[in-house]
Amino acid sequence: MQLADYLKQKNLTYAAFAYLLGMTSTAAAMNVCRYVKGTRKPRPAVAAKIVAVTKGRVTLNDLYNVGGQS
Numbered sequence: 001m002q003l004a005d006y007l008k009q010k011n012l013t014y015a016a017f018a019y020l021l022g023m024t025s026t027a028a029a030m031n032v033c034r035y036v037k038g039t040r041k042p043r044p045a046v047a048a049k050i051v052a053v054t055k056g057r058v059t060l061n062d063l064y065n066v067g068g069q070s
Contacts, residue, residue, distance in 0.1 A: 001057045003050065004036045021049045035063070 007017055014036070018028035034040035042050060047063050
């Protein structure tokens, strides 16, 4: 499942999801936005947190676009 789909399904804002990830910087919501839009890939530690917080619904393959699917 794509991160954008997960956020929409759970009715989460970028800021709320960043909070769930433990991201507290002022740019945290912008980073999540960039992950959703694909303009930035999360660092491995953040990617692992995304997988954990979403209980595996968003996978590493989804985050890093492995297999060329979008």
